[in-house]
Amino acid sequence: MSSPGILLCALSIVVALSIPAHADPTPPPEPPSAYVDVAAATVWTSPQSPRPVDQPALTNPVDVPRWIADMTLAQQEALTSDNLTQTQALYGDRVYVLQQQGDWSEVAVPGQPTPKNALGYPGWIPTVQLTTSPDFAALKARAPFALVDHHPTTWLHSDPGLARRDIEISAGTRLPVLGRIGDGIMVATPHSGPKWLDARTVDVYEKASDIPYPTAADLVRFASMFVDRPYLWGGRSAFGLDCSGFTSTIYQVHGITLPRDAGPQATEGNGRTVDSNDLQPGDLLFYAHDTHDPDSIYHVAMSIGDDLMIEAYDSATPVRITPVRFGTDYWGAERYLHN
Numbered sequence: 001m002s003s004p005g006i007l008l009c010a011l012s013i014v015v016a017l018s019i020p021a022h023a024d025p026t027p028p029p030e031p032p033s034a035y036v037d038v039a040a041a042t043v044w045t046s047p048q049s050p051r052p053v054d055q056p057a058l059t060n061p062v063d064v065p066r067w068i069a070d071m072t073l074a075q076q077e078a079l080t081s082d083n084l085t086q087t088q089a090l091y092g093d094r095v096y097v098l099q100q101q102g103d104w105s106e107v108a109v110p111g112q113p114t115p116k117n118a119l120g121y122p123g124w125i126p127t128v129q130l131t132t133s134p135d136f137a138a139l140k141a142r143a144p145f146a147l148v149d150h151h152p153t154t155w156l157h158s159d160p161g162l163a164r165r166d167i168e169i170s171a172g173t174r175l176p177v178l179g180r181i182g183d184g185i186m187v188a189t190p191h192s193g194p195k196w197l198d199a200r201t202v203d204v205y206e207k208a209s210d211i212p213y214p215t216a217a218d219l220v221r222f223a224s225m226f227v228d229r230p231y232l233w234g235g236r237s238a239f240g241l242d243c244s245g246f247t248s249t250i251y252q253v254h255g256i257t258l259p260r261d262a263g264p265q266a267t268e269g270n271g272r273t274v275d276s277n278d279l280q281p282g283d284l285l286f287y288a289h290d291t292h293d294p295d296s297i298y299h300v301a302m303s304i305g306d307d308l309m310i311e312a313y314d315s316a317t318p319v320r321i322t323p324v325r326f327g328t329d330y331w332g333a334e335r336y337l338h339n
Contacts, residue, residue: 033137034095034132039090040089042088043122044084047103053071062129064237064239073315076232085233087123093111104125104127112236115268145174146187148201148202149171149203157184162184171253184199185197209255218254220304226241226246231319243311244300256336262297270336276332282303284303285309285325291329303333310322
């Protein structure tokens with residue numbers, strides 16, 4: 001039998017040999033942050049992705065409605081088939097800047113979980129649509145915030161009387177609150193100084209965890225405001241949405257973060273599988289090219305009850321309410337509410 005000292009020495013050698021000499025337990029530093037300075041910044045697959053027709057989506061200020069209106073149906077469909085766009089980030093959202101290349105910034109968008117990058121959804125944004133502001137960053141970190149959640153879009157105003165419109169912003173936008181006069185809520189902006197929001201279009205919270213846990217009726221009521229809004233591949237604003245951008249926005253506005261894309265929403269969304277005979281409002285329904293392969297999931301919709309669902313279906317179809325489909329491509333349903 002070996003002595004305790006010999007055993008300890010041998011164990012130390014084994015442990016030392018099992019840890020690479022170059023291992024560093026210190027996590028890598030967090031990339032620098034920037035903040036979105038347009039109503040909705042489209043995240044592109046690469047700096048080479050945009051076409052001439054996409055110019056209204058590349059500027060500051062941005063004009064997403066004009067961009068969608070200028071595209072033919074074939075050009076809209078090419079956003080999907082040619083893999084040109086990835087997602088969107090809203091006004092005031094933080095992004096991690098991974099690198100810069102010419103007039104472009106490679107980013108990861110936190111709050112949009114994806115298997116593609118642990119930091120957030122990756123892609124490229126024109127640098128002109130981003131800004132860095134230590135003051136705004138500090139307010140985002142500690143100040144109460146106004147959440148746009150009563151209408152699909154609302155306006156930032158230049159005056160507390162709400163007479164002079166400045167920027168139209170989307171539901172889901174969160175901006176730090178500085179004060180209030182009457183119906184005007186003064187908020188900080190990333191680059192343009194204080195602006196004013198109509199108090200009737202937002203809710204104000206001290207912190208994100210104060211957002212009330214939703215009921216199914218809350219989700220359905222919010223989602224229904226988007227009927228007839230345009231479809232946009234990669235869209236995650238009220239100016240245009242794709243299927244999973246729509247469902248993730250519905251939940252995130254109510255304090256529940258789901259993965260950005262349909263497949264991960266089905267398999268990594270912390271929900272529970274429900275039978276098609278037990279669908280309830282708020283459940284998400286998934287569709288796949290191969291119902292035995294979750295990697296082939298290509299679409300998601302949300303049940304609203306009475307055998308109906310709401311969905312952002314495709315480039316030719318605005319957000320719509322339609323009967324639930326249980327065809328050969330129906331993959332299954334997941335429930336994320338726990339009340």
